[in-house]
Amino acid sequence: MSGHLIDLHYYVESVLSFLLGFGRDQLHGIGTASPAPLGGPLYGLGDLLGAEWLLVLLTWLLVVTVMVMWGTAVNLLVMMWIERKFYSRLHDRVGIKIGLPSMGFLATIPLLGGLFKNFVKRPSHLGTGFLQNVADGVKLVQKENLTPKSADAFTFHVAPVLIATSSLLVFAAIPFSEGFAVMRQVDLAGNSTNPLGILFILAAFGLAPIGILIAGWSSNNKYTLIGGMRSAAMLMSYEIPIILCIIAVVILTGSLDPFEIVRQQTVSLGEAVPALSLLPPTSSAPLYIPNWFIFPQIIGFIVFFVAILAEQERIPFDLPEAEAELVEGWLTEYSGMRFGLVFGFKWLRALAGSSLLVILYLGGWTGPAIGTGLSIGQVGVFFPPQELWFMLKVYGVFLVWVWISWTFPRIRIDQILHIGWKKLIPLSLVTILLAIAMRGLGVYA
């Protein structure tokens, strides 16, 4: 068992209540010391800072902000970096190298400059390449936002917002550990719950196709229109196997709660499947295999894996933006940071999709950990913490996706429909049948 390191609401609320309480005390002090016409309002302002509703409101705003920054500013960059470095290695080259050593100005910092004195000549071959994506982002911000003359300006400007917000909305419900989540309640037993979390993730996932379709239409360009239609058709049709696979897992667990789904994956496989205990014991110490749902739901795992791969418009399924046929598909006409929004959304969806995959099938944030004896709040600190396990699994899944997408060629439009409607959907129905059989026959307790 392992414990979580980050308790998002608790941390934010502690810091905020300290700051607000400090401000209130200061204002109260100034208010009582000030002369009559000024003192009363200042004292009242102090009361406002100490109000409970302000603390609750600011806590929620900050929690959401932290989660959005964690999704975009940290994980978006990390995933782009992983992808670019890894496919460069697959191409037998080193790949991007812009990193700290490329920043020659670091050597001119007065006191710490000595640490970076090798950076003066900008030896860019020493860098890891992490700052390349930051540089690309800065470049995109500097570029002009062009609106094509014949484009439908209103929907052209609304569509990227729609796409980006619906992708960020997913992170409201995705927990990164038992404490690191926006939507989270603690029940009487001290467990985290979010009774409709999986449904919320599905709802937020399903809002993107209309944004893409509107983006493709409003650019008033035949490539974007074709790309938008292809993308919406693909996203809609591959959402069905995703939902069906999730239904199978929900039937097995009896819950739409991501925390509960992960919790049920921590028991050992021998406990979960009573028939396994009837087998003769092979050794004195039973091997602990966690009850990850990849074992009873291996077909569902494969279907979900492929369908989520298609949901991100990754290369075997990148028909909506097939460069050779459609320039860049539905995002051809976008420029500047608006292009960055609609281009980066793929990695956000990749992060959300691999998090969902890990939660549903790979045991979420559970993993072996050693207690350190320390504790923050009432929660013991373990090493490695749950967040580390979760991110390791998420990046591992993402690496396999990158591997697949830079190995296989693009499939045709008829093959997309063939795979989606004739293979994945029947297979996902089979997984539902299997799940019902396991529950109904008591194979799976």
Next chain:
Amino acid sequence: MVDVDLVLFLVLSSVEVGAAYLVIASRRLVHSVFWLFVTLITIGGIYILLRSEFVGLIQLVVYAGAVPVLFLFGIMLTRRKIMEEPHEAK
């Protein structure tokens, strides 16, 4: 003290009524579909405000997620001149 539920309800319902008006008032069909999308999302928000989260989320999955796309496909596949339409409408 401000009634937060009432404020949220007023904001959501006014957006909803305005968007519902724009559905029928827009001259371009794709704009109508966009405003229909906004209407359906705000209806989901009102469900969540009424403490029936499950119905609200199902509203988002089924109606906001799928129905406008269906309408858009219907428009785009049945109208031959979807690209030229904005210019004719002016």
